[in-house]
Amino acid sequence: MMFGLLKCLPVFLLTSFALAQDRNLRTVKTAFENANITEAADITFDPTLLLEVAFPQASGDEVPVHAGIQLPRNQTAIPPVFGIQRLGSLHVPSGTFVVAMVDLDPPTPQDPTEAQIRHFLGGNFELGRVNPDGVELLSNSTPAISNFLQPTPPAGSDPHRYVFLLFQQPPGFNRQTEVNATTPIENFNISQFAQDVGLGDPLGGTFILSSLALLFTASLALFSSCQDTSLATVQTAFENVSIPEDANLNFDPTVLFEVIFPQASGSPVNVTAGVQLARNETAIPPLFGIQGSTSSSNDTFVVAMVDLDAPTPQDPTSAQIRHFLGGNFVAGQPDAGGLSLLSNSTAALSEYQQPTPPAGSDPHRYVFLLFNQSAAFNDQTEVNATTSIANFNISQFALDVGLGDPLGGTFILVGPDPTS
Ligand SMILES: *[C@@H]1O[C@H](CO)[C@@H](O)[C@H](O)[C@H]1NC(C)=O
Ligand SMILES: *[C@@H]1O[C@H](CO)[C@@H](O)[C@H](O)[C@H]1NC(C)=O
Numbered sequence: 477m478m479f480g481l482l483k484c485l486p487v488f489l490l491t492s493f494a495l496a497q498d499r500n501l502r503t504v505k506t507a508f509e510n511a512n513i514t515e516a517a518d519i520t521f522d523p524t525l526l527l528e529v530a531f532p533q534a535s536g537d538e539v540p541v542h543a544g545i546q547l548p549r550n551q552t553a554i555p556p557v558f559g560i561q562r563l564g565s566l567h568v569p570s571g572t573f574v575v576a577m578v579d580l581d582p583p584t585p586q587d588p589t590e591a592q593i594r595h596f597l598g599g600n601f602e603l604g605r606v607n608p609d610g611v612e613l614l615s616n617s618t619p620a621i622s623n624f625l626q627p628t629p630p631a632g633s634d635p636h637r638y639v640f641l642l643f644q645q646p647p648g649f650n651r652q653t654e655v656n657a658t659t660p661i662e663n664f665n666i667s668q669f670a671q672d673v674g675l676g677d678p679l680g681g682t683f684i685l686s687s688l689a690l691l692f693t694a695s696l697a698l699f700s701s702c703q704d705t706s707l708a709t710v711q712t713a714f715e716n717v718s719i720p721e722d723a724n725l726n727f728d729p730t731v732l733f734e735v736i737f738p739q740a741s742g743s744p745v746n747v748t749a750g751v752q753l754a755r756n757e758t759a760i761p762p763l764f765g766i767q768g769s770t771s772s773s774n775d776t777f778v779v780a781m782v783d784l785d786a787p788t789p790q791d792p793t794s795a796q797i798r799h800f801l802g803g804n805f806v807a808g809q810p811d812a813g814g815l816s817l818l819s820n821s822t823a824a825l826s827e828y829q830q831p832t833p834p835a836g837s838d839p840h841r842y843v844f845l846l847f848n849q850s851a852a853f854n855d856q857t858e859v860n861a862t863t864s865i866a867n868f869n870i871s872q873f874a875l876d877v878g879l880g881d882p883l884g885g886t887f888i889l890v891g892p893d894p895t896s
C-alpha cells in the first residue's frame with residue numbers, strides 16, 4: 477500500500493522540488509490528525525493523492541497552500557485554483573472529481589456552533605494542463621454547487637481551520653438535490669453529504685488556518701512573559717550539547733531570542749533552550765520575538781532554523797537541514813512583558829518545514845538563530861525556494877552573506893512521532 481512505502485521516508489528526501497506545497501501524503505495525513513480535523517469533520521482521511529490548492533493574488537505570485545499553513549484573510553480573496561500533484565507512482569484515477577471546502581470553526585474554534593460552513597462545493601472537475609511545478613490543474617466546465625466564499629473569521633477569533641477535500645465523483649452526482657445555490661451554508665456536514673451522495677472517503681485534502689490580518693496580536697497577552705530569561709543560561713545550554721562546535725558558530729548571545737509554537741487549539745508552546753517538544757507541537761510555523769529592551773529596535777533581522785542531526789545524531793550525513801530561513805524581520809512594540817514580536821513583509825527564502833526525524837532516531841537538535849541583517853542579504857543568490865534544504869551550512873551562509881555571528885538563539889529537541 478502507498479502508505480507503507482511512504483511511512484518511513486523522512487520529508488527531506490522529497491524536498492528537491494518546490495517546497496511550498498504538499499509533497500508527502502504522510503505529512504498531510506499527520507497534519508490533519510494533529511489539527512484534529514479527522515475527528516472534527518468526521519472523515520476517514522487516508523489520502524492517496526496530493527491535492528494542491530493555490531490562492532491567486534491581485535498582484536504578484538499566487539500563494540500555494542500546504543497543510544496547516546496560516547494565511548492572512550486578505551490573501552484568500554480570489555477563489556483558489558486546485559490541482560493534483562503527479563508524484564512518483566501515486567495512482568490518479570480517471571474520471572471526474574468533486575472538491576469541497578469547509579470551515580470547521582465558526583464562529584470560534586472554542587464554540588463552533590455554526591460549523592461547518594460550506595465555503596465551496598463543486599463537481600465535474602477534470603485534470604488538464606500541467607503547471608511548471610508538475611501539478612496537473614483541475615478545471616470545471618459547470619457552475620459550482622456552492623460558489624467560493626472568502627474565509628471571514630470574526631474579529632478576535634482564533635484562526636479557523638478551512639479544509640479542502642477532493643473526492644472521486646460518483647455517477648449520478650449531478651442529479652443530487654441535497655445542496656443547491658440557496659441551501660444555507662451554515663451547519664453543513666461534509667461527511668453526511670459524502671455519505672448521502674456516495675462520494676466515499678476523500679482521496680486527498682489540505683487545509684489552511686486563517687484569521688484577520690493581524691495574526692495573533694489579539695492573543696499576544698498569552699505569551700507575554702516567557703521562555704529564556706538569561707543569556708548566560710542560553711549560552712551554557714548551547715555549549716552543553718556542542719551546538720557552537722557542531723554548527724561552526726561563535727555563540728555569544730546579546731539578545732534573548734524567543735520562539736513560540738502556536739497550537740491548533742490551546743495555548744502556544746514556549747521554547748526554552750534545550751526543551752524537548754513532541755513533534756505534533758511543531759506543526760504550525762513558529763512565531764519569533766525578542767525579549768527585553770534592545771538598542772536594536774530599528775534593526776532588520778534574519779532568522780534561521782537548522783537541524784544538526786539529520787538523519788540521525790550518530791551519523792548526520794544530511795546535516796544541516798534548513799528548516800527555515802527568512803529576512804526583513806523587524807521588531808514590533810514590546811508588550812507588557814517586554815516581548816517584541818518580529819514581523820516580516822517579504823517571503824521567506826526557505827519556508828518552515830516541520831521537524832520530521834525518521835522513525836527510530838534519537839531526538840534531533842533544531843537550532844534557531846537570529847542575525848543582524850546585512851546589506852547584502854536581500855541580494856544574495858545562494859539560497860532560494862528550490863535550493864536543496866539538505867547539507868546546508870548556516871555558518872558558511874552567514875560568512876558568505878556577511879551576517880556576522882548570531883545575536884541570539886535557542887533550540888529544541890524533537891524525536892520521531894510516536895506513531896511513525
Ligand atoms: C500529540 O500526540 C500525543 C500522543 O502522541 C497527544 O497526547 C497530544 O495531545 C498531541 N498533541 C497535539 C498538540 O496534537
Ligand atoms: C477533536 O474534535 C472533537 C470534535 O470536534 C472534539 O470533541 C475533541 O475534543 C477534539 N480533540 C482535541 C484534542 O482537540
Ligand SMILES: *[C@@H]1O[C@H](CO)[C@@H](O)[C@H](O)[C@H]1NC(C)=O
Nearest residue numbers: 533534548550551689690821
Ligand atoms: C494584507 O494586509 C496586510 C496588513 O494589513 C498588508 O500589509 C498586506 O499588504 C495585505 N496583503 C494583500 C495581499 O492585500
Ligand SMILES: *[C@@H]1O[C@H](CO)[C@@H](O)[C@H](O)[C@H]1NC(C)=O
Nearest residue numbers: 653654655656657658659660
Ligand atoms: C434548494 O435546496 C433547498 C434545500 O436545501 C430546497 O428547499 C429548494 O427547493 C432547492 N431549490 C431548488 C431550486 O432546487
Ligand SMILES: *[C@@H]1O[C@H](CO)[C@@H](O)[C@H](O)[C@H]1NC(C)=O
Nearest residue numbers: 517518665666667668669671
Ligand atoms: C455528520 O455526519 C456524520 C455522518 O452521518 C455523523 O456521524 C456526524 O455525527 C455528523 N456531525 C454532526 C455535527 O452532525
Ligand SMILES: *[C@@H]1O[C@H](CO)[C@@H](O)[C@H](O)[C@H]1NC(C)=O
Nearest residue numbers: 698699700701702744745746
Ligand atoms: C508560556 O508562557 C506563558 C506566559 O508565561 C504561560 O502562561 C504559559 O503557560 C506558557 N506555556 C507553557 C506551555 O508553558
Ligand SMILES: *[C@@H]1O[C@H](CO)[C@@H](O)[C@H](O)[C@H]1NC(C)=O
Nearest residue numbers: 708709710712713714716750
Ligand atoms: C548544562 O549541563 C550541566 C551538566 O549536565 C547541567 O547541570 C546544566 O543544567 C546544563 N545547563 C543548561 C543551561 O542546560
Ligand SMILES: *[C@@H]1O[C@H](CO)[C@@H](O)[C@H](O)[C@H]1NC(C)=O
Nearest residue numbers: 771772775848849850851883
Ligand atoms: C546591526 O548592524 C547595523 C549596521 O548594519 C548596526 O548599526 C547595528 O548596531 C547592528 N545591531 C546589532 C544589534 O548588532
Ligand SMILES: *[C@@H]1O[C@H](CO)[C@@H](O)[C@H](O)[C@H]1NC(C)=O
Nearest residue numbers: 769770771772773774775776
Ligand atoms: C528608530 O527609528 C525612529 C524613526 O526612524 C526614530 O525616531 C528612533 O529614534 C529610532 N530608534 C533607535 C533606537 O534608533
Ligand SMILES: *[C@@H]1O[C@H](CO)[C@@H](O)[C@H](O)[C@H]1NC(C)=O
Nearest residue numbers: 761802820821822823824828
Ligand atoms: C514571514 O515569515 C513567515 C514565517 O514566520 C514565512 O512563512 C513567510 O514566508 C514570511 N513572509 C511573509 C510575507 O509572510
Ligand SMILES: *[C@@H]1O[C@H](CO)[C@@H](O)[C@H](O)[C@H]1NC(C)=O
Nearest residue numbers: 857858859860861862863864
Ligand atoms: C536557485 O538556487 C539554485 C542553487 O541552489 C540555482 O541553481 C538556481 O538557478 C536558483 N534559482 C533561481 C530562480 O534563482
Ligand SMILES: *[C@@H]1O[C@H](CO)[C@@H](O)[C@H](O)[C@H]1NC(C)=O
Nearest residue numbers: 723724869870871872873875
Ligand atoms: C561550514 O562552514 C564553515 C565556515 O566556512 C566551515 O568552517 C565548516 O567546515 C563548514 N562545515 C561543513 C560541515 O562543511
